[in-house]
Amino acid sequence: MRSHATISGAELLLSVIAIRLAVLVVVGWSLTLLPRQVRDSKTACIAPAVASGQSQSARTVSPPVVKATLDDMRLHD
Secondary structure (H helix, E strand, C coil): CCCCCCCCHHHHHHHHHHHHHHHHHHHHHHHHHCCCCCCCHHHCCCCHHHHCCCCCHHHCCCHHHHHHHHHHHHHHC
């Protein structure tokens, strides 16, 4: 008696799906176990010179400039 050990299409498909699922699980767990990066949310939207306190004149902005900036932001929304 001789049997041919061939793999069917369904078995091949299921093995590929199982391997991909295992890779996704390993990647997902590795991402959750990695240490998170520290982010400073206070200085996220401030220019580097202003954030470090090197330029005091950059903090004072005239009211027309602020109004023009706000109007421009409203136009883009």
